[in-house]
Amino acid sequence: MSDARWELVEPVLAAWRAERSRHALDIGRPPEHDLREILNAILYVDRTGVLWRYLPHDFPPWEAVYGYFAKWQKDCVFAQLNGLLRELTRQKEGRRASPSACVIDAQSVKTSTSVPAASQGTDAGKKIMGSKRSIVTDTLGLLLAVLVTAASVQGSAAGARRLGQVAADHPTVRKVWVDGGYRKHFVEHAATLGVDLEIVQRTPGTRGFTPIAKRWAVERTYGWLMVHRRLARDYESLPTRSEAIIQLAMTDLMARRLTDENTISGATPQSTTNYRIRDETSEENDL
Template identity: 30%
Template structure:
């Protein structure tokens, strides 16, 4: 179930934000916050990302206490940590308490909002090994995907197996031996460009995380920042 709900009575007569924690939780009891950082969501960006957020369990009747902190402020805090590469405990005081922000992040660690899939593995895993584990899960989640582009590290039985069992056509983009110097290769530059954009999030510049799942979540959140800004730029005013 996604974030868009309606028809219920609001929990507070004074609602300064349209997030679910304000509308149906106890976030209205907390002080408001004015956007001051470059990572803070604009109103247009918030409108784009709000419907994609998962509905909290307490609102779906699965138990738990109604949330007491604004979801938009929580997103701003997570984006600040990711973009500036700081510790959770170093979150500025105008955000909610750091442990509440981390709890929000932890609950949504598995929710990739605007990215299909990411898989973080040990350094001694080869590209083919990682893809062998990843492609079946990708197929289960996205049935309409039929083609993939890859570099030379994904050759061998992976290509034939993906086509025979998963009905995925993997096209390997190879560099020509007749070309010297830097040459932009079709489709491969998309991956390199994405790596460059991810490195703008300073939390990803080094591997600070203890769990691979947390590293994957940081990548997902970084791409969420990028895609939210793109969607907002295209949205009608």
Template identity: 40%
Template sequence: MSDAEWAVVRDVLPVPGWLEGRGGQLESYCHRQMFGAVRYLVAGGITWRAMPADFPAWDRVCAFFRRWRDKGLTAEFHDRLRERVRQASGRDTEPTAAVIDAQSVKAAASVPAATRGFGGGKKVNGPKRHIVVDTLGLLLAVMVTAASVTDREAGQTLLARLRERHWRITRVWADSGYTGRLVDLARDAWRIALTVVRRSDDTAVSPCCRRGGWWSAHSRG
């Protein structure tokens, strides 16, 4: 990371317990090195063992990431960055509207059976990722299932998680894969207006939505 990037990241990093005298494992590498290594791995799509020698040892980086993930620090860091981006765009830190969608991904035979399955609609054999984003396209909730799991089935779990973490959301846009009982369930159980937007509807869509997500370009949620 550049100095400017690190200055932004450093300001929103969660503080590990050992730095505040609350116990925990002392970290032997600086956070900038570790975050730079994890960022390189994610951006390059490499394995842990393929970590270049310029970074700390791959097993140390992997252990650092898993420790922060398991303690919820990675999610907290992500949420803080999202709040910064929303503030910079003139939005409230907490969204009031969102978009839900899913995408099946072809997978090799080595992918675990728990996240594989044949999706009849798209004719895809592999996992399916279910994602909820705000109206800026920033991630709010995500889950991975087999491709055979329908959007409506996964939507129940994902909307429940969404309501728990982002209580201000009252409207979620979706495509026709989320019609039926889920619309009533979202209204009655979570007080969310699940609005199904069909392709034939006359809805203004921003350029970024056309690249993989979509929602009303006029929403300010």
């Protein structure tokens, strides 16, 4: 976490610690670990995919890091950070803080051996044994809601739950785009929420990769998430922890956007100008 990015998230984490301290039994005891170092360690796991136990010794003990991660997930800190930075990012892009339209899609991924069999399933269409990530994004590809279930759960069922949450949290949403896999009852459910649902399908006869109108935004979001190696598979034993990892990845991405920082990759150092050119080129390719 650079100083600029830390300034964006520090107020939320500091308020969380202050609230926890008010209800703690050992009032007056100074915190043992720095919040910034804890967040750095959690981001390291998210980005590199390393096991919690294999955290470098430069970070606090892995037990403390995972303990904070579990507490922040339970107290919805990651969801709060995601919501705050999403509004700031939308305003920076010249949009209103609250979206008026969204896109829903699902992704099935394999799970590791640490995931309980009870929370796994088989996606018959994609022939994947694992879990399913159902996300809702705005038209910029920023995360509005996420739900992790067994891969056997139909996208319509998971999407209905997420759309209900989005409608409650963002009353301004009046339009949603989905693919052809969503059933008729999902369309009816959207109508009851006062949301106009449109099914966007690939043009018949199209071959190869072709961005689909409106839906390309959520597909690009999955591409952003896959940069974080922890999300290459589902390694979390609880679905709620998997959702927290996704929220954390999006928080990291939006913090970089707000501070105009690029993710440096590759072993050969390059100038700042080269990074800027490469980033603009990648955005043009995405569009």
